[in-house]
Amino acid sequence: MTHGAAPRRRGRPARTAAETGPAARERILQAARAEFAQRGYDKTSVRGIGKAAGVDAALVHHYFGTKEEVFAAAVEVSFEPALAVPDILGGGREGVGERLVRSFIGVWENPATRAPLLAILRSALTHEAAAKVLRGFLLRRMLERIVADLDVPDSKLRAELAASHMIGIAVLRYVIQVEPLATVEPEEIVAMVAPTLQRYLTEA
Amino acid sequence: MTHGAAPRRRGRPARTAAETGPAARERILQAARAEFAQRGYDKTSVRGIGKAAGVDAALVHHYFGTKEEVFAAAVEVSFEPALAVPDILGGGREGVGERLVRSFIGVWENPATRAPLLAILRSALTHEAAAKVLRGFLLRRMLERIVADLDVPDSKLRAELAASHMIGIAVLRYVIQVEPLATVEPEEIVAMVAPTLQRYLTEA
Numbered sequence: 416m417t418h419g420a421a422p423r424r425r426g427r428p429a430r431t432a433a434e435t436g437p438a439a440r441e442r443i444l445q446a447a448r449a450e451f452a453q454r455g456y457d458k459t460s461v462r463g464i465g466k467a468a469g470v471d472a473a474l475v476h477h478y479f480g481t482k483e484e485v486f487a488a489a490v491e492v493s494f495e496p497a498l499a500v501p502d503i504l505g506g507g508r509e510g511v512g513e514r515l516v517r518s519f520i521g522v523w524e525n526p527a528t529r530a531p532l533l534a535i536l537r538s539a540l541t542h543e544a545a546a547k548v549l550r551g552f553l554l555r556r557m558l559e560r561i562v563a564d565l566d567v568p569d570s571k572l573r574a575e576l577a578a579s580h581m582i583g584i585a586v587l588r589y590v591i592q593v594e595p596l597a598t599v600e601p602e603e604i605v606a607m608v609a610p611t612l613q614r615y616l617t618e619a
Numbered sequence: 620m621t622h623g624a625a626p627r628r629r630g631r632p633a634r635t636a637a638e639t640g641p642a643a644r645e646r647i648l649q650a651a652r653a654e655f656a657q658r659g660y661d662k663t664s665v666r667g668i669g670k671a672a673g674v675d676a677a678l679v680h681h682y683f684g685t686k687e688e689v690f691a692a693a694v695e696v697s698f699e700p701a702l703a704v705p706d707i708l709g710g711g712r713e714g715v716g717e718r719l720v721r722s723f724i725g726v727w728e729n730p731a732t733r734a735p736l737l738a739i740l741r742s743a744l745t746h747e748a749a750a751k752v753l754r755g756f757l758l759r760r761m762l763e764r765i766v767a768d769l770d771v772p773d774s775k776l777r778a779e780l781a782a783s784h785m786i787g788i789a790v791l792r793y794v795i796q797v798e799p800l801a802t803v804e805p806e807e808i809v810a811m812v813a814p815t816l817q818r819y820l821t822e823a
Contacts (some may be wrong), residue, residue, distance in 0.1 A: 440645065441818055493625025511653070530724050533775070537744050537745055538746075539794070539795055540740065540741050540744050540790070540794055541741055541744075541745065546794060546795050546796070549795055550795050550796060550797050558797075569799075569811075571798075571799055572800060572803060572811070573811070574805070575791055575797055575799070575800040576800070576808075576811055576812065577795075578787070578791065579784065579787035579788045579790065579791045579792075579800070580783065580784045580787050580815075581787065582787040582790055582791065583782075583783035583784050583785070583786040583788070583790065584780070584783045584787070585782045586744070586783065586787070586790070587782065587786065588783075589777055590743070590744055590750060591743055591750050591753055591754050591780055592750070592754060593754050593762075593782075594775075595773075595775055595776050595779070596776060596779040596780070596783070599776060604780075605777070607773075607776070607777070607780055607819070608780065610785075611815045611818070611819075614814070614815070615811070615815075
């Protein structure tokens with residue numbers, strides 16, 4: 416994967432301001448996302464991420480810590496577009512189910528955002544360290560933000576049931592590819608699933 | 620894994636009637652299920668399955684064919700308890716959603732049936748050959764049998780959406796283990812999810 420503004424360098428680069436600033440951090444994050452997506456959790460190393468980003472592995476450690484923590488950051492940045500939580504919750508309770516499923520499907524329909532999400536899902540299903548990261552992320556970032564605005568009993572469980580449905584759709588549509596689910600128009604899924612999410616998120 | 624009635628033999632066993640009859644077939648199937656569950660799709664071999672069942676690899680081929688076909692048979696036998704489709708559909712449309720989710724959760728709650736299902740899910744998410752088997756199985760056995768009794772438009776898509784929700788619940792409850800979904804009582808899940816499946820399966 417190449418990044419227009421970030422040509423790869425060979426060998427150990429000198430640390431200039433540009434290489435240790437926010438641009439380098441962003442480049443490392445993009446490289447991490449690409450490495451985890453291409454190689455999976457097991458075969459990705461902090462050294463490899465550094466190499467792909469054109470920086471020293473020590474700089475990866477400096478910004479993100481352990482491999483697990485780099486993975487956590489990559490998960491976060493991968494889900495960020497799906498979250499856009501202010502947009503989803505800002506519109507109020509009415510239609511929140513529809514906005515949530517449309518946003519989720521939109522991120523999965525885009526191949527650039529689908530690849531890292533697939534990698535995360537596969538890694539979480541096969542490695543406890545990755546499962547732990549996804550668990551922490553789902554709880555801390557995604558569900559708690561959605562739950563905070565819900566005024567229903569068992570709101571956490573409800574948010575998780577909504578999330579489970581969307582994850583299951585991603586599995587059957589994009590990984591297992593069962594027909595017709597794999598090829599129906601996204602809006603058909605939105606129309607069918609929105610009432611389910613709406614019920615989980617808003618009806619007591 | 621040992622099976623009470625089937626002590627392991629060393630070396631190439633002589634084929635007696637008992638070793639090539641239905642008992643041997645069943646023993647191979649149980650061994651295949653255990654091998655795929657323990658080792659995953661990649662690391663399981665027809666030879667290893669034969670060894671675990673105490674029969675020659677040729678007998679495994681004789682009964683089931685290729686590794687992919689052995690996997691397909693193992694998938695089928697693993698899902699069989701969840702299907703019990705006559706029970707689920709025999710009761711009529713009313714309560715079909717509740718019976719379906721209760722049956723599904725019941726199979727996952729039982730550690731003996733959970734292990735092979737987890738193995739199948741993991742394999743399908745990481746190997747196209749395994750995904751193909753699950754796709755074929757989901758379509759041919761599970762969904763078509765459920766769909767046959769539904770008299771709603773888009774019944775196949777609806778059955779897949781119901782399946783997607785249950786698979787997503789399995790992923791979040793048993794693999795990622797997000798709280799509270801991972802520890803709530805099964806009946807709480809049944810109560811929340813039944814109306815969703817009922818709507819997908821019966822409401823136009």
